[in-house]
Amino acid sequence: MVLVRAECIQELWFRSVRAGEYRREVKILLSTKKLQQFKETLEARILESERVLANAEQETRANSARESDPGDQAAAEYERQTLAHKADVARQTIRRLSDALKRIRAGNFGECAQCGSEIELKRLEAVPWARYCLKCQEAREQH
Numbered sequence: 001m002v003l004v005r006a007e008c009i010q011e012l013w014f015r016s017v018r019a020g021e022y023r024r025e026v027k028i029l030l031s032t033k034k035l036q037q038f039k040e041t042l043e044a045r046i047l048e049s050e051r052v053l054a055n056a057e058q059e060t061r062a063n064s065a066r067e068s069d070p071g072d073q074a075a076a077e078y079e080r081q082t083l084a085h086k087a088d089v090a091r092q093t094i095r096r097l098s099d100a101l102k103r104i105r106a107g108n109f110g111e112c113a114q115c116g117s118e119i120e121l122k123r124l125e126a127v128p129w130a131r132y133c134l135k136c137q138e139a140r141e142q143h
Contacts, residue, residue: 034121041128042100043101045097046101049093050090050094052090053087053091063080096129099129099131110124112131113131114133114140117133120133120134
């Protein structure tokens with residue numbers, strides 16, 4: 001017998017169209033407290049990524065002066081590309097984190113986008129923006 005806290009269970013009743021019978025499906029959901037913790041973590045990471053993005057954009061603007069020496073030009077171009085990459089990664093991170101917040105609001109956070117099963121709690125704690133359960137993520141990476 002598995003004991004689960006009452007706030008983590010949603011009991012759903014479905015009526016079978018063919019037989020006219022009702023069947024019970026129990027779906028374990030994340031507690032309100034745990035969802036709030038994930039929401040706070042995601043929001044904090046969004047703020048951190050926004051700071052990284054703002055700093056990269058500010059440094060790009062500050063370093064936009066042209067250098068006359070070819071060596072300085074090469075170093076400046078390398079720095080510009082590094083900052084552009086940093087900004088792109090920050091934008092992608094913000095998008096992923098924002099999508100996870102939308103899933104919390106929609107009520108499907110922690111549900112695999114591919115198979116519909118629950119994403120393991122340990123996985124969500126490590127990667128709170130995860131969209132897929134471990135099995136589906138591994139399958140996606142192999143293809």
